[in-house]
Every structure is written in C-alpha cells, then in structure tokens.
Amino acid sequence: MLNMININKRFRTELVQTQALADFSLEVKEGEFVTVTGPSGCGKTTFLNIAGLLETFDSGQYLLDGQDVSHMNDYQRAKLRNQKIGFIFQSFNLMPDLNLFDNVDVPLRYRGMGAAERRERIERALESVGLLARKKHLPSQLSGGQQQRVAIARALVGEPRFLLADEPTGNLDSNTAAGVMELLQEINQQGTTIIMVTHDVGLASRSARNVHILDGRIQSDVINSDVINSESTAA
Amino acid sequence: MFLYYVRLSMLSYKRNPVLSTLMVLAVAVGVGAYMVIFTLNYFMGGDPIPQKSGQLFHLQLDYGNPAIPDTSNQPQMAYVDTLALLDAPFAYAHSASSKFMAVLEPSNPDLSPFFVDGRGNTADFFTMFDVPFEFGGGWDRAADDTQQQVIVLSQDLNLRLFGGENSVGRDVELQGIHFTVVGVLDYWEPAPKFFDENNGAFNRAEEAYIPWSLIVGQQLRRSGNTNCWEPPKDSSFESFLNAECAWIQFWVELPTPDDQQIYADYLASYVAQERAAGRMQIPIEKRLFNVREWMAKREVQPDETRILSALAAMLLAVCLLNTVGLLLSKFLGKAAEIGVRQALGAHKGALFRQHVIEAGFLGAIGGVLGLGVASLGLEGVKILMGGERVNNEWMHLDLTVAAITIALAVISTIIAGLYPIWRACNVNPAIHLKAE
Numbered sequence: 001m002l003n004m005i006n007i008n009k010r011f012r013t014e015l016v017q018t019q020a021l022a023d024f025s026l027e028v029k030e031g032e033f034v035t036v037t038g039p040s041g042c043g044k045t046t047f048l049n050i051a052g053l054l055e056t057f058d059s060g061q062y063l064l065d066g067q068d069v070s071h072m073n074d075y076q077r078a079k080l081r082n083q084k085i086g087f088i089f090q091s092f093n094l095m096p097d098l099n100l101f102d103n104v105d106v107p108l109r110y111r112g113m114g115a116a117e118r119r120e121r122i123e124r125a126l127e128s129v130g131l132l133a134r135k136k137h138l139p140s141q142l143s144g145g146q147q148q149r150v151a152i153a154r155a156l157v158g159e160p161r162f163l164l165a166d167e168p169t170g171n172l173d174s175n176t177a178a179g180v181m182e183l184l185q186e187i188n189q190q191g192t193t194i195i196m197v198t199h200d201v202g203l204a205s206r207s208a209r210n211v212h213i214l215d216g217r218i219q220s221d222v223i224n225s226d227v228i229n230s231e232s233t234a235a
Numbered sequence: 236m237f238l239y240y241v242r243l244s245m246l247s248y249k250r251n252p253v254l255s256t257l258m259v260l261a262v263a264v265g266v267g268a269y270m271v272i273f274t275l276n277y278f279m280g281g282d283p284i285p286q287k288s289g290q291l292f293h294l295q296l297d298y299g300n301p302a303i304p305d306t307s308n309q310p311q312m313a314y315v316d317t318l319a320l321l322d323a324p325f326a327y328a329h330s331a332s333s334k335f336m337a338v339l340e341p342s343n344p345d346l347s348p349f350f351v352d353g354r355g356n357t358a359d360f361f362t363m364f365d366v367p368f369e370f371g372g373g374w375d376r377a378a379d380d381t382q383q384q385v386i387v388l389s390q391d392l393n394l395r396l397f398g399g400e401n402s403v404g405r406d407v408e409l410q411g412i413h414f415t416v417v418g419v420l421d422y423w424e425p426a427p428k429f430f431d432e433n434n435g436a437f438n439r440a441e442e443a444y445i446p447w448s449l450i451v452g453q454q455l456r457r458s459g460n461t462n463c464w465e466p467p468k469d470s471s472f473e474s475f476l477n478a479e480c481a482w483i484q485f486w487v488e489l490p491t492p493d494d495q496q497i498y499a500d501y502l503a504s505y506v507a508q509e510r511a512a513g514r515m516q517i518p519i520e521k522r523l524f525n526v527r528e529w530m531a532k533r534e535v536q537p538d539e540t541r542i543l544s545a546l547a548a549m550l551l552a553v554c555l556l557n558t559v560g561l562l563l564s565k566f567l568g569k570a571a572e573i574g575v576r577q578a579l580g581a582h583k584g585a586l587f588r589q590h591v592i593e594a595g596f597l598g599a600i601g602g603v604l605g606l607g608v609a610s611l612g613l614e615g616v617k618i619l620m621g622g623e624r625v626n627n628e629w630m631h632l633d634l635t636v637a638a639i640t641i642a643l644a645v646i647s648t649i650i651a652g653l654y655p656i657w658r659a660c661n662v663n664p665a666i667h668l669k670a671e
Contacts, residue, residue, distance in 0.1 A: 049665040054578060075582045082580020089668055093575045097246045109239060110580040154579070166668075 001193055002028040002051060002162070007060035009046055009216075020046040021057070022216040028195060030161070033188040035204040036197045038213035044197045045166060047213065051195060052085050052164045053077040065161065082110050086155030086192075090167035092147045094139040094154075100126060101135040104154045111158065125153040129183065145176035152183060156192075163187065165196040169203065181206065240589045244596035251565055255597060258561045258648075262601025265554025266644040267608020272540065272547040274613060274636050279437075279536040283425040284365060287488070288526035291363060292495070294320070294485045295522050297506050297515035299464050306464035307517040310433045310533065311481035314451075316509075320485060321357065323501060328363045328488040331447050332356035334434060334459035337410040339443075341396055351392065351409070352458070354431075354441040355450035361387070361418075363488050364430055369393075371403035371418035374446060382452040386414035387444040393419040407443075412453060414445060427535045429526050431484045434459040436535045447483075457482065479514070489523070499523055551647070558651040562597075566590060566652075566659035574664030583660045590656040591649055598648025602641035606632060609640060 009021040020043045028034055038044050049055035050062065053069060062069050065084060069077065086107075094103050104125055108118045126132040129149035131142075139147050148168060155163055165184065169177035181203055188194045196207065204210045205224065212220040248255040282288050296316060299307030312320075317331045332354055340348045360366070361373035370393075374385045386407055393402055393416075402416045427436040450457065454472050459482065467478035489495045502522045509515045524532055573586055581589075613630045632640070 054665045078580055078582035087578045097250050107579040
C-alpha cells in the first residue's frame with residue numbers, strides 16, 4: 001500500500017544542512033493502524049509530509065498503491081492526494097470563515113463532483129462524527145474536540161484509502177483525545193489505513209504497530225500483538 | 236468553480252476588510268484619475284460625424300502677407316473668395332457660415348430681450364452636416380439668394396420662446412428684423428464643433444440660424460475671430476468685405492476621390508488666377524482637409540491632454556504598485572489556508588485561478604468605485620472649463636467608457652496581483668500546516 005525505500009531528505013540553509021530522513025524505508029499494508037513516535041526533530045513530520053505528497057525527497061523511491069510517485073508533477077500529486085489521502089492536523093486547520101458544511105466540502109470541490117453528490121457525502125460525513133445538526137455553524141462556535149471531528153469528517157468525505165494524522169489529539173484534553181482516538185480506531189476498522197504521528201506513548205500503545213524514529217531513521221518497528229488480538233476478537 | 240471562487244473572494248474581503256478596502260481605494264483612485272483623462276482624450280479625439288467625415292472638406296487658401304510674419308495658414312475664408320467659390324460651376328453641396336450676435340425681442344411680454352448667439356449659413360449647411368430637426372427643416376438656395384428672412388431655432392431657444400411646441404411659421408424678431416421660423420433643431424451639440432473649431436472647438440452650437448447672405452445684407456453684428464493681413468481701406472462695411480480678412484468657415488462635400496481631385500484642381504487654378512492678380516503670395520501644399528485631417532491639423536486635442544495622460548498613467552502605476560504590496564501582504568497572510576487547500580487536493584493551477592479571481596474581484600469593486608472617482612473628476616474638469624458657451628455635455632461616462640473603466644481596473648489589478656499570487660501559490664504547505 002505505502003512503500004518507502006531508502007528515502008533521503010535534507011533541509012539546507014546557507015549555514016546548516018540537516019538530514020531529516022536517512023535511508024528511510026517503511027512498508028505499510030492496507031488496513032493497518034501505524035503510530036509513529038520519536039522525539040522532536042527526529043523526522044516524524046517530514047515522513048508524514050512525504051507520505052502525504054506535500055514534500056518532495058532527495059533520493060529513494062516511494063510507491064503509493066503500487067504507483068511510483070517519485071517523479072510526479074504538482075498536478076498529478078495533488079490529484080492523488082485528493083483521491084487517496086486524508087489529512088488530520090494537530091490544530092485542525094479548519095477555514096475560519098467557512099461553515100462546517102463548506103469546510104467539509106473543500107476536498108470534493110477539487111474533485112469536480114456534482115452538487116447533489118457532494119451534499120450527500122458531506123451530510124453523511126458530518127453525521128458520522130455527530131455534527132450534522134451544526135453544519136451551518138462556524139468552527140469558532142465549536143469546542144476543540146468538535147473541531148477535530150469536523151477535520152476528520154473533511155478527511156473522510158472523499159473516502160480516501162489513507163488517513164495521515166499529525167498529532168491529532170495534541171491540542172485536546174485527555175477525555176476528548178480518547179474520544180477522537182476511538183473514532184479513528186472505528187474508521188480503521190472500517191478498512192481505512194491510518195498513519196498517526198504522536199508524542200503520546202499511551203495512544204501509541206493502542207495501535208497495532210508502532211514505528212519509532214530517531215535521527216531520521218527507524219529505530220524500532222513493533223507489532224503490538226495484544227491490540228491485534230483484541231481487534232480480532234472485537235471483529 | 237468560478238462562482239465558488241467568487242464566493243471565496245467575498246469571504247476573503249470580509250476577513251480582511253481594512254486591507255481589502257485599502258486595495259480597492261488604491262485601484263479606484265488610480266483608475267478613476269486615469270479615466271478622467273481617458274474620457275477627455277476619447278471624446279476630444281472622437282469623430283463628430285463618422286458617417287461622412289471622409290467626404291466633408293474644409294477649405295484653406297494661400298493667404299497671408301509675406302511682409303508680415305505669422306499671417307499665413309489662415310483657417311478661415313475671406314468674403315470675396317467665399318462669393319467666388321459659392322458661384323463655382325459644381326453641383327457639390329457647400330456651406331459658408333459665420334457667427335453673429337443679435338438681440339432677440341420675444342413676442343411674449345413676460346420675457347425680456349436677450350442676446351442670442353447665432354450663425355449665418357448657406358442652405359446646404361443643414362444637409363451637409365446631418366443636422367437633426369425636431370420640427371420643419373432648413374431653407375433652400377433660393378432663400379440664400381433672395382435673403383429671405385427665415386430662421387431655424389435650436390431646441391433650447393424654441394423651448395425658451397415657445398415652450399418647446401412646434402413653432403414653424405411663428406415670428407421671431409432679431410435686431411429689429413422679423414424672421415419666420417422654418418425649422419426647430421433636435422438636440423445637436425457636435426463635439427468637437429468641427430464646422431467652426433476656430434471659434435471654440437468645444438463651444439456650444441448656436442441658438443439661431445439664418446441665411447448667411449443676411450449677415451452681409453443686414454450688416455448684422457458679427458462675432459467670432461476675424462484675421463486680416465492687409466487692413467481695410469477705410470472703416471466702411473464695404474471696405475471690410477473686400478479686404479484681405481478671413482472670417483468665414485467654408486466646407487464642401489466631395490463624395491468620391493474623383494470629386495476631390497476635380498475640386499482640388501479647380502482650387503489650384505483659382506489660386507493661380509488670384510496670385511497672378513497679386514493676391515495669395517504664400518503658397519500652401521494642401522487646400523482640402525477632411526474632418527479628421529482638419530481636427531488633427533488644428534490640434535483640437537491639445538498637447539496638454541497628452542501630458543495629462545502620461546501623468547495619469549504614472550498615478551495609476553503608483554496606485555498599482557501599492558496594490559502589489561497590499562496584495563502581497565494579503566495573499567501571503569493566507570499561506571496557511573493555501574497549505575490546507577493543497578493538502579486537500581488543490582494543485583497550484585487551481586490556487587492560481589482562485590487568487591486571480593480574487594484579485595479580479597477586488598479590481599471590479601475598485602472599478603465601480605473608480606467610476607465614481609472619474610465622475611467627480613469630470614465634474615471638476617467641467618467647473619474648470621466652465622462658462623455658458625462651453626459645451627461640456629460630452630464629458631460624461633458613457634457605457635463604453637464605463638465598461639473600459641471596469642475592464643481596466645480588473646485587468647490592472649490582476650496584473651498587479653500576478654507576483655503576489657505566484658509567491659503565495661509557491662509557499663511550502665508543510666511549513667504552514669505544522670505552524671498552524
């Protein structure tokens with residue numbers, strides 16, 4: 001599904017060169033829930049940005065759904081991002097002057113979808129996060145947890161194969177964070193592959209696989225058999 | 236997507252109302268000022284009679300006194316030559332005319348006598364210049380020959396004297412002479428006033444028209460410019476008429492190039508004959524000028540308007556440079572939103588289109604406000620060019636000028652926005668997504 005082979009990424013300024021990812025290789029299979037952990041500056045977000053086609057890399061190969069994305073142009077990358085990838089951010093990144101309906105509408109607009117189909121999908125997505133009744137509200141009228149739910153609805157509305165989440169619970173209190181985590185697990189159980197960057201060791205332990213990065217390299221890649229077993233039982 | 240982008244533009248305006256309004260004002264001032272000058276140029280340089288401006292020719296003869304500097308290049312015609320050319324053996328329509336001023340004594344006792352600005356002209360004047368009539372019409376050549384006391388009134392004068400009703404057949408007393416009204420003009424204010432630009436290219440058309448022969452026959456008080464390069468022998472009217480003084484505007488209608496050649500040859504032979512008699516000693520190369528050629532030769536569009544155009548263009552450029560700065564600030568301030576949109580599937584082309592439409596939207600609002608600025612500017616110019624005799628009704632924003640104003644505002648704002656848009660669309664989304 002996602003296969004990175006020997007990816008290298010350097011950031012250069014006039015004085016300093018930083019190796020963000022070094023010979024980074026990772027394969028994520030369809031339906032997995034992978035948490036990515038590591039200290040600040042280790043390369044977690046760089047990895048997520050490359051995975052989400054928001055950032056290019058210097059060398060290596062990246063196959064997404066079997067497609068080599070290494071040499072794609074901006075238009076092809078945007079199209080792939082729109083159709084296959086959903087993003088969830090730590091600070092939600094909702095557009096403050098668009099109401100919930102219009103926020104969730106954004107990715108569908110770039111897909112050139114008809115108004116009726118868009119409406120149906122948006123309402124379904126908002127309903128799945130329990131916020132359909134507030135579709136005309138502005139983000140500022142919602143709590144942090146509700147805003148993150150809208151962001152999840154926006155990420156899911158295009159029915160992506162991948163969900164990339166960067167510290168999705170970082171700005172939430174522990175109760176709300178638990179609720180968001182449960183929602184993500186439900187989404188994963190419905191078949192969506194999730195890669196989530198987090199600092200929270202507790203949350204990482206609730207995923208079936210945890211990849212720990214240090215200095216741009218994978219330090220450990222642990223399969224959590226307890227979670228897999230409990231998921232199997234639940235299923 | 237166009238309407239979606241327009242809606243986003245409106246929301247973006249609301250999000251930064253101060254910055255957006257500053258941009259709109261910069262565009263409005265720049266475009267408005269430019270359009271004031273554009274309007275002046277547009278109408279001053281316009282063709283006042285496009286349907287036949289290539290067929291109507293103003294005559295110029297080889298006048299001047301070689302012994303006195305700056306007496307050549309006379310724009311008007313002397314009386315003796317006017318009579319000769321009116322008698323030329325051609326069937327072409329021709330018009331001799333000159334201005335006069337007279338006291339009109341209204342038959343209505345409620346009205347006091349007043350001066351009217353009039354024109355004595357030959358019969359063909361009305362048909363040659365496509366003068367529109369509301370009632371009646373002009374007179375024929377026989378009326379010229381027999382000095383019939385007939386008069387054509389302007390729409391305004393007819394309104395003043397007869398309340399705007401059909402006054403054909405009514406009596407009007409001018410300078411103690413009784414005239415019968417034969418026609419009333421419809422609104423007619425050609426700009427420039429091509430048939431007599433020498434007496435004010437943007438002056439109002441006259442209020443009353445009588446046969447030109449009456450100006451001489453009744454020795455009416457002439458008005459307008461008179462240029463003499465040899466003084467009359469004495470102070471009598473007869474001496475004035477026979478003197479080397481130009482005061483008459485002479486036009487001829489020559490429909491085809493052949494007609495123009497025939498008439499030019501005739502003029503050349505007439506001038507040669509006069510030169511042999513001791514007149515017309517300063518030769519000129521061209522004697523026939525169509526309307527556009529004559530307006531250009533007489534520089535109806537003064538040099539000052541070109542200087543003003545350059546100044547207005549500079550002001551527009553300064554306003555647009557300000558707009559570039561403001562747009563840069565506005566669009567770079569949207570870097571986070573642009574990053575989110577990229578993450579959600581917008582490619583750079585789509586973002587570029589979105590922001591071009593946003594710049595165009597601001598430009599359109601600026602253009603609408605610019606129309607107001609231009610209207611105010613034109614009112615200011617009217618005041619500067621004030622005076623009852625000046626025809627400044629042409630100084631207005633017609634549909635064409637209004638459309639050009641809006642288009643100029645939209646296009647110039649989009650051009651001003653290209654660099655800010657390019658910068659905004661090339662931000663690294665990853666940086667702004669994390670920073671948010």
